[in-house]
Structures are given as C-alpha cells and as structure tokens.
Amino acid sequence: MLEVKNLHVHYGGIHALKGINFSVPEKKIITLIGANGAGKSTTLRTICGLVDKSDGKIFYKDKDISDFETRERTLDGLVMVPEGRRIFPNLSVYENLQLGAFKRNNQKEIKSDLNWVYELFPRLKERLTQKAGTLSGGEQQMLAVGRALMSRPELLLMDEPSLGLAPLLVKEIFEIIEEINEQGTTILLIEQNAYAALNIADYAYVMETGMISLEGEGKELLKKDEVIKAYLGA
C-alpha cells in the first residue's frame, strides 16, 4: 500500500534520513522502532508531506505522491495521528471529532463513524462538550486517534501513541490499535515502546541514526539479541 524508496531527508546540514527503504502491505500493522533521534518521526512526517525530502520516492496505492501537498495526501485516506497528541485544546471533544471529518460530506457516514468512535472510546462520549484541553493525557491520545478515524483512513500513521501514558493506558491504546486494524485499516506505527509495538506488529523495522538496521516479523524480532539488548533491556 505504501512504498518508501531510498528516502533522504536533510535538516539544514544534518543528514537525518540516509536512504531508507520499506513497504507497508495492505491490512497489516507495520512498526518502526528505534531510539531517540533515529529518524522515526522524520520518516512519518516526510510521508505526510510536513517535511520535505531531499531525495527518494514515496508511493501510495502505486501512485507517486512524493511531490504532493499534505492536504492532497490526506484526501486519499492517508492520515496521521501526530506526535504529542496535538488535539485542538480550546475546542470541544465533539468539535475535535467533527474536524476529523473535515474533508467529508456524507453526513450519514460521518454519523455512523462517530458512533464507531464512541464505541471504541466510550470515555470520549461522556465528555463530548468538554474542552479537549481539559482531558487527561490518555483521553487526549484517544481523542487524537478518534479524530484521525473520523477521516476514514485507509492507512493510519501513528507517531508514538504511547508517549507519556501510564502502562495500563498503553495497553488499552494498543488493544484499540489492533481492533482498528482488524476492521480493515492498515497501520504504520512508530514507537519507542518496542515491546508493546513488536507484540502487535506483523512486520517491523528497527531504525538507527537514519538507517534501517534490522527488519523482521514482529514476534521474531522480540527474540533477537540485538533488539533485546538495545531496546528491551536484558
């Protein structure tokens, strides 16, 4: 569904991505793990068009989207849940969710999707009129995910959904990610929490200093010595 080929990104003089290649097949959960500064978020932001690449190609549904604007990319079901939640703090939960459906017109479908989001996150339904900024960290993350779902993503890009959440909430978020995937959405997940991410991933890539150093099926990587040493602590 998504093909990244030889992607290079520079931030000024810093070579942040040094030619990475990976692919995300349809209906799978793919994860990119790695330490801080490995280039995970940069990869995601480049796919969305928030950061300009310096070289390489990005194919989405066999179409070269490398030179598209962010807005044009989102039109075709490529949606990102940005890092650090980035909800709209002064708008109500309901308005946040409605904004997720900004590009859609079919009110009936929007309504049924809204109900689906309520089902996934019953806590959001309880707080519909509340300002999003007053939600707890976990609820904000749920709202960010819910908002992304409202745009009917075919490929959902998630940037560290577990960031700053209590272990129990992390578990909850990951269960929901699996559930979203089971309903037919492809997911590209970026995580520092390697253990949780590898557990649900069909295939995983390990990034180090702008390159992909290791790849394999999620559960297999969990057993590899290098991964255990570097990310899981042994």
Next chain:
Amino acid sequence: MSKTKKQLLTTGALILLGICILWAQSNFNNYTLRILNLSAIYAILGVSLNLIFGFTGQFSLGHAGFMAIGAYTTSLLIIPKYYKEMTFLIEPLIWPFSVLQLPFIVALLLGGLFAAIFAIIIGLPVLRLRGDYLGIATLGFAEIIRVIANNIPQITNGALGLKGIPAYTNLWWTLGFTVFTIFVIKRLIASSYGRALMAIRENEIAAEAIGVSLTYHKVMSFTVSAFFAGIGGGLLASLLTTIDPRAFMFVMTFNILIVVVIGGLGSITGTVIAAFLFNFMLEYLRPIEQGFDLGFISFPEIPGLRMVTFSLALLVVIIYNQNGLMGKLEFTWQGLFDFIDRIKNPKNSDEKGVS
C-alpha cells in the same frame, strides 16, 4: 430551545433595536450620538479583527491600512463633484474618481471590496509568516499604505486630506452594519470554514494533518476581515467628514486591538461590549486630563492621560484575566434564559453549569 423560537427572539430584538435607534436619533444630542456612532464603528472593526486574530489566531496589525483603503475609496466615491474641484488644488483628481458620485451604500461596499482585494494580494505572501513576524509584516503594510496615501496627491490629496465628505453616517448605518457584520461573521464561524479557522488557531500542524488547507483558509479569513475593516473605514470617514493619512496611524489599530483583547479573543459578544465600553470610557475619563486635586496631592493638567488609563486596563487584563471580559463565550438566548433561571432558583445552579 427550538430554532424558530430563537429566530423569533432575534427578530424581536432587532425590531427593539430599530425602535431604540429611532428614539435615539431624535432625542439624544449630537455629542451622545457621535459616541454611539463611534462605538458601533469600533464594534465593526473589532469584530472583523477578532475574526483574523481571535478565531484564526493570526496576529494581524494591518487593520488601519485596510480602514484607510476603505475610507479613501468611499470618500472619493461620495464627495460631490464641485467639492472635489475645490479640494484638489495641488494636482487634479484622476479619472474616474473625478466624475463619479455613487450612493453611500454602493461606495461603502466598494470600499470594503477594495480593501478585500488588497488583503488577498498582501495575504498570499505574508500569511506564511507566524506569530510576531506576521504582526510586524502587516504593521509594515499598514504604514506603507499610509505613506503612499501621503504621496499620491492626484488620488488622496496628499497630507492635506479629503474634506467635505457628506455626513451620511448615522445610527441606522453604523448599527445596521454592526448587525450585518456580526451576522456574517457569526455564520462564517458556525460553518465548517469556521471550524477549520479555529483548528488553525489551535494547532497548525494538526489542522494540516486532517486536510485543512492553511493558505486558503488564512487568506479567506484575512480577506473577510479586511472587507469589514474597509466598510468601517468608510463609515468613519463619513462620520468625521474629513480624513487625512494621519488618521490611520498605528494608534488606530492599537485602539481596536485594545477593544478585541479586553472583550475577549474569540468572542464576538465581548468585542461589541468592549467597543461601547471603550468609547464611553474615553469620554467619561476626560475630566482626569484637566488636572484634579485629591486633597493631599494634586495633579496638573496632562493631555493623553486617558490613554494611559487604557494601557493600565490592558495590563490588568493581560495579567489577571487573559481571556478578557467574555473569554470565548458568546451571548445566546439559551444562555440568557439559563441565567434568568439561575437567578430565580439559585439551588439548581450547580447542576446546570455555564452554557
């Protein structure tokens, strides 16, 4: 509350406003009428600045520039021909302004349109900037407009300014346009465009990620804002009957900024209240400029002390109540009835909360 009931109440309120205007026009003296007119014009300007600054979150300081464009356009289109010949002594007025004389309403709308066109031209490059930088760039634009107005005597009569502008402006015009401005901007805010604007204010990256086109929405908001600033400028010109470039210095923008910040960024209701409060305070504070004696200490006559009071008020608002008078709350009929309800039965107040 049903929609029809709300519409009925709004219509009723508008009729009441009409009766009030009718009564005020014949019973108030010119001094009070002038303050009311100024207040209404400030309300128009404030609400329009609130659209770009309060709702879209773009720090624009170019309002005086758009007002100048609107004021000059409107004036040139309504000044009678013989007056124009009398005023333009240094260089004659260029065609087509030299022969045109249009009805006030058309001239006002054209003034707004001109300001809006300028807003598109300026906005496309400038709105890529963020925060303070946008403020500086738009401020620069307003100054450029003023300097240009000073230096094209064949259109603006240079520093001498325009005189003999027919005094069409009265409460019907000013309050009528206030209602019109509020109506349009309120509808805009309630639409999906409005949501997109607020999304941009809250978080540009997230807004872009859900598919909001930043450039399009920012420029649209900027243009609508400039349109009403232009109309406000036109009304002001006809109220003062004379304008010159000095009338559109940065202080003008600053006054409107005070109104918007004190009223509450993102609240139309707050802006309107603050606009009236600002203008009436400005008049009632006149005595303190004439020097006064507190018994133990006496103050000499200090012109400009009124503005110091406003600077202090602004400081107090910024330090103690950043949301201004109204925060982001708006007046609604539902809110009014809940409020009356709460006064009648104070016991229920805890359960309902603020609407």
